Amino acid sequence: MDEKKAFHDLKTIFTRAVDSVNPENLIRDRLNINGDRLTITSEGGNLDIDLRAYTRIVVIGAGKATARMAKAVEAICGDRITEGLISVKYGHTEPLSIIETIEAGHPVPDFNSLHAAARILEIADRADEQTLILNLISGGGSALLAAPLNSVIEGVEVAPKGTSSLRSVALTLEELQETTRVLLGSGATIEEVNCIRKHLSTIKGGRLAEHAYPALQINLLLSDVIGDRLDTIASGLSTHDNTTYNQALAILEKYGIKVAVPARVARTLEAGHLGLIPETPKRGAALFERVNNLIIGNNLVAVRAAVGEAKHLGYSSIALSSRVIGEAREAAKVFAGIVKDVQRHGILVGRPSCIVWGGETTVTLQGPGKGGRNQEFALSFLLELQEYAVWDEQGIALLAASTDGNDGPTDAAGAFASTGVLVKSAELSLDPLDYLKNNDSYTFFDKTGFLLRTGPTNTNVCDLQIALVA
Numbered sequence: 077m078d079e080k081k082a083f084h085d086l087k088t089i090f091t092r093a094v095d096s097v098n099p100e101n102l103i104r105d106r107l108n109i110n111g112d113r114l115t116i117t118s119e120g121g122n123l124d125i126d127l128r129a130y131t132r133i134v135v136i137g138a139g140k141a142t143a144r145m146a147k148a149v150e151a152i153c154g155d156r157i158t159e160g161l162i163s164v165k166y167g168h169t170e171p172l173s174i175i176e177t178i179e180a181g182h183p184v185p186d187f188n189s190l191h192a193a194a195r196i197l198e199i200a201d202r203a204d205e206q207t208l209i210l211n212l213i214s215g216g217g218s219a220l221l222a223a224p225l226n227s228v229i230e231g232v233e234v235a236p237k238g239t240s241s242l243r244s245v246a247l248t249l250e251e252l253q254e255t256t257r258v259l260l261g262s263g264a265t266i267e268e269v270n271c272i273r274k275h276l277s278t279i280k281g282g283r284l285a286e287h288a289y290p291a292l293q294i295n296l297l298l299s300d301v302i303g304d305r306l307d308t309i310a311s312g313l314s315t316h317d318n319t320t321y322n323q324a325l326a327i328l329e330k331y332g333i334k335v336a337v338p339a340r341v342a343r344t345l346e347a348g349h350l351g352l353i354p355e356t357p358k359r360g361a362a363l364f365e366r367v368n369n370l371i372i373g374n375n376l377v378a379v380r381a382a383v384g385e386a387k388h389l390g391y392s393s394i395a396l397s398s399r400v401i402g403e404a405r406e407a408a409k410v411f412a413g414i415v416k417d418v419q420r421h422g423i424l425v426g427r428p429s430c431i432v433w434g435g436e437t438t439v440t441l442q443g444p445g446k447g448g449r450n451q452e453f454a455l456s457f458l459l460e461l462q463e464y465a466v467w468d469e470q471g472i473a474l475l476a477a478s479t480d481g482n483d484g485p486t487d488a489a490g491a492f493a494s495t496g497v498l499v500k501s502a503e504l505s506l507d508p509l510d511y512l513k514n515n516d517s518y519t520f521f522d523k524t525g526f527l528l529r530t531g532p533t534n535t536n537v538c539d540l541q542i543a544l545v546a
Contacts, residue, residue: 079496082473082544086492087528089385089430089542094479094530096381097373097537099141099214099298100170103148106296106372109156116294118370123294127156130208130292135160135175136196138221139214139310140480140536141298143170143177146212150174153210161199162212163192163220165482168532183485184256185222190249193223193279200284203291211284211293215300215480215536217310218270223279224252225344225353247276251338262331263440265401266301270311271319272327274356275348276341280311281319281356282364288314289363299374300480300536302399302435306369315369317356321348374398375434375538378479382542386430391544393430400435400541404449405456405512407437408476408541412460415472415543429545436538439484445516448484450476450539451527454491455517458508464495471546477528480536484518489530490539491521500524 106117114125127133133156135149142162147170150157160175165182178195180188203209224247255276259269274281285293293314301308306315325345328334334342347353357363376398386393396414400407415431417423425431437449447455453476464470477483477490501508501524511520521527 079473079494082494082546083492085389086473086475086542086544088389089382090475090477090540092385093378093382093540094533094535097298097378097479097535099144099373099535100148102298102372103145103296104152107149107152109152116370118372120370123368123370125208125292127208129206131206132158133208133210134158134199134203135210135212136162136199137212138163138192138217138313139212139298140165140168140182140216140532141214141534142212142217143168143172144534145214145296145298146170146172146175149210149212159199161192161195163189163196163217165216165220165532168534170534180220182216182219183260184253185219185249187249189220189222193221196221196284197223197279197287200287203288205290207291209288209291209293211295211314213295213310213313214298215309217313218273218280219256221279221313222249222252223277224248225276225278247340247344251341252276255337255341258333258336261441262333263403263438264327264331265438266436267305267308268327270308272324272345273311274317274319275321275324275345277311280313281307281317282312282315283356285314285363285367286357290366293367295367295369297369297371298536299371300436300538302401302538304371304374314367316359316361316364318359320355321345321353325349373537378537378540379432379434382432382540383430386432391428391430392426393432394425396431396433398434400433400437402437404437404439404452408453408456409460411541411543412457415545419470419472419545427545431543431545432540434538434540439515441515443514443516445511445514446486446519447515447517448478448486448488448490450478450483450490451486451488451517451521452512452515453541454493455508455512455520458493458497459512461493461495461498470495472543474541474543475528476539476541478539479533481530481533486518487529488518488521488527490528491517492526492528497524497526500526
């Protein structure tokens with residue numbers, strides 16, 4: 077096997093994995109209408125709903141994969157849908173005839189994120205006991221629906237007759253945007269980022285479910301979260317929240333960013349900790365008796381599909397995990413060590429080999445460069461190959477890529493790594509270590525020509541790292 081074939085096979089394996097979590101197919105496989113009965117199947121349980129009990133069927137949702145989910149729901153439910161609105165990342169669209177689409181900012185929210193959240197809250201507020209809500213949720217929903225908390229404790233104000241009261245104002249979009257930027261560059265996990273987002277919002281952390289009560293809510297979720305935590309996917313729009321204002325404050329302290337976020341954001345979290353702002357709805361709240369959360373797909377599905385495709389191509393294949401977290405550059409060193417042992421000592425699996433793992437790492441920004449967690453993973457992995465001189469001596473190739481087609485704030489899904497990439501960088505006088513130090517992985521792989529560009533895939537189940545050993 078030569079290096080060109082290795083890269084071709086890596087792309088084929090990745091494409092098959094992404095196809096396995098096509099949201100449109102997942103919805104079509106799990107939803108069915110027969111007469112007046114709507115049946116929904118999932119690994120977590122099945123639902124059988126008598127549609128005659130409902131005068132309205134409403135479809136809402138947000139996420140990078142939500143447009144394809146909505147396309148399938150339209151095909152299944154047709155003109156039974158009374159009203160529909162979804163929010164998706166710019167470019168992550170599908171042609172829809174009934175459900176309205178708003179394109180908005182990701183990973184940093186923008187004005188359209190505000191507009192979409194306001195519209196969806198209006199729809200939820202009109203719901204009653206005879207309303208069936210199908211809520212289509214996928215990764216990215218946190219940024220695509222932005223509803224700033226309007227209970228910010230600004231200070232003490234003198235009221236009539238000499239009394240005093242606390243004055244409440246709303247956070248601004250700009251404050252949410254700056255907070256998001258700080259969090260994304262801090263190295264915080266997605267669970268930690270979303271803990272803070274939930275406690276600055278009137279739609280996240282189960283608050284959308286509050287607005288929609290007493291409607292029957294069916295939330296169909298494509299998970300981009302390690303362990304499929306319902307309260308973290310899209311910041312837990314319609315499930316009970318396990319986190320608190322106290323934990324949100326502790327996260328700011330943990331990463332030393334309390335002074336970096338806008339002052340009113342820190343004061344809001346402090347006010348919540350003191351009980352001046354109501355907590356997000358918790359487990360046991362009566363409203364959740366009308367809420368059903370069903371996972372329809374996740375990273376493990378994609379990992380298994382990658383292994384299956386690799387076997388089809390003739391590789392001895394193994395899946396190591398679907399729960400990889402931590403700093404991208406450090407996780408890459410661990411993965412490289414495993415792959416080297418496969419190559420040198422034949423542990424775990426025979427050769428030619430395919431080793432797959434998935435999850436979602438993080439990047440703590442240390443420099444002014446451009447890149448994503450997968451490109452940084454690939455660059456760090458590349459440095460671990462420097463002891464080898466040529467492809468024939470070593471025969472290891474890697475693809476690290478995001479299943480949504482957008483790795484961080486870039487137009488690439490990820491990047492390839494091999495000794496051939498090292499040779500190319502040497503020819504161009506590019507030092508991969510310098511680019512890693514500056515978090516400039518995108519520039520490095522763009523110059524060497526080893527980025528993977530797929531365009532938006534309209535699905536989102538975290539990342540895949542796939543290594544081949546000849």
